[in-house]
Amino acid sequence: MSTADLHTCTGAYVLHALPAAERDRFEGHLADCEACAQEVKELAATAQRLGLAVAAPPPAELRARVLQQITTVRQEPPRLPARARVRAWTRSAPRLALAACLAAAVALGGVAVWQHQSAEDARDRARRVEQQAAELTAVLAAPDAKTVTGPVGGDSTGTVVVSEERNRAAFLASSLPDLPAGKTYQLWFDDKGTMRPAGLVAGGGRNEAVLMDGPVDGASGMGVTVEPEGGSPRPTTEPIGQMAFPT
Amino acid sequence: MRAAESSPAGAPSPDGDLEARLTEVARGDQAAFAVVYDAVSGPVFGLVRSVLRDPAQSEEVTQEVLVELWRTAARFRPDRGSVMTWVLTLAHRRAVDRVRSAEASAAREHKAALLDQLPAYDEVTEQVETRLEQQRVRRCLRTLTGLQREAVALAYYRGLTYREVAQLLTVPLGTVKTRLRDGLIRLRDCLGVSA
Ligand SMILES: [Zn+2]
Numbered sequence: 266m267s268t269a270d271l272h273t274c275t276g277a278y279v280l281h282a283l284p285a286a287e288r289d290r291f292e293g294h295l296a297d298c299e300a301c302a303q304e305v306k307e308l309a310a311t312a313q314r315l316g317l318a319v320a321a322p323p324p325a326e327l328r329a330r331v332l333q334q335i336t337t338v339r340q341e342p343p344r345l346p347a348r349a350r351v352r353a354w355t356r357s358a359p360r361l362a363l364a365a366c367l368a369a370a371v372a373l374g375g376v377a378v379w380q381h382q383s384a385e386d387a388r389d390r391a392r393r394v395e396q397q398a399a400e401l402t403a404v405l406a407a408p409d410a411k412t413v414t415g416p417v418g419g420d421s422t423g424t425v426v427v428s429e430e431r432n433r434a435a436f437l438a439s440s441l442p443d444l445p446a447g448k449t450y451q452l453w454f455d456d457k458g459t460m461r462p463a464g465l466v467a468g469g470g471r472n473e474a475v476l477m478d479g480p481v482d483g484a485s486g487m488g489v490t491v492e493p494e495g496g497s498p499r500p501t502t503e504p505i506g507q508m509a510f511p512t
Numbered sequence: 513m514r515a516a517e518s519s520p521a522g523a524p525s526p527d528g529d530l531e532a533r534l535t536e537v538a539r540g541d542q543a544a545f546a547v548v549y550d551a552v553s554g555p556v557f558g559l560v561r562s563v564l565r566d567p568a569q570s571e572e573v574t575q576e577v578l579v580e581l582w583r584t585a586a587r588f589r590p591d592r593g594s595v596m597t598w599v600l601t602l603a604h605r606r607a608v609d610r611v612r613s614a615e616a617s618a619a620r621e622h623k624a625a626l627l628d629q630l631p632a633y634d635e636v637t638e639q640v641e642t643r644l645e646q647q648r649v650r651r652c653l654r655t656l657t658g659l660q661r662e663a664v665a666l667a668y669y670r671g672l673t674y675r676e677v678a679q680l681l682t683v684p685l686g687t688v689k690t691r692l693r694d695g696l697i698r699l700r701d702c703l704g705v706s707a
Binding site for chain 1: 579608645664677688691694697
């Protein structure tokens, strides 16, 4: 697709009418094209008017339900200014690789995401995802990697790979059951009975290895719980799986 | 004349207000969130319902959108548009995702059914503000060419991709892409939208 073609994508983009691959390509362009960024902003504000025109009051009981639910949902922190570091990285990274990372990193994607994050954020996120992937590979391939397997939930099996040398651990589950909306799987390091948050399992963990957040630091094992969307500072439910690290 | 078209009557600059409330929401203020809920839940629900049609699913998606708003309030960027634009973009995205994941549903495959129900605001509404907004938008939609109007409405109110629109209206892909853009540009100018 030529650049001239890309400039004409603004309308389809704000209407969420671009198929995923074309959307990702356009977003790569959007980060660099001032004219398209301005047009997307205006056309999104225009599309919004089409939405206002069909406004209709939701059922009254929804209000109480939503206000109740938010009391259990953790909020995302504001953006971190990490510009200098990120710029240095962007310069050295080939453009195409960056676009590919963005496609992978921005799961939701699209104009709503663009509206609340800067290109730097997206690049920063892409960079972190890339680093995590590299670290994950390193843990799985570490010469001192040790593996332990145990039951998680009803019928699933979890596997933990620990590398003492790298001080990191990875978790892999086969077919964890789907969770209802608003719930997520959360991982924990077991520091002699105290559970330390070690990240969420994105996308329900469908046969994908995830790098556990933070260093192992002598943890004796790990656990998995079901938590409200966004995760919890400490477990709020009984673990559905627990494994002691191999020694 | 233009200025009058661009600010919804009876709601003096609600956006500055909403933005201030959202800043409080970002700090975890649940009372401020209730105020934001009251301002945006009608537009969100109406939009989601116009895409999904099914009331139960629409309610579910509306709830998801509003919880997402709570979760990500700190990430809102005023330089990229108003609070309402952001929320409705989020709502549209969620509704479109849902309708595409349920693609198998028979109704969507019927061309006649899709074309029949356009545009989506034939329902009587009691809210004055919405009625006025409807009149303005409908008047401006009439300034679009037939193809522009159908393409924009199918993409926005029915959640079709531009490829699906092209197929449905039997026009070339490139034409649809261009019509979506120049249709929205014409609408922007008629409504006096500035961003
Ligand atoms: Zn451009």
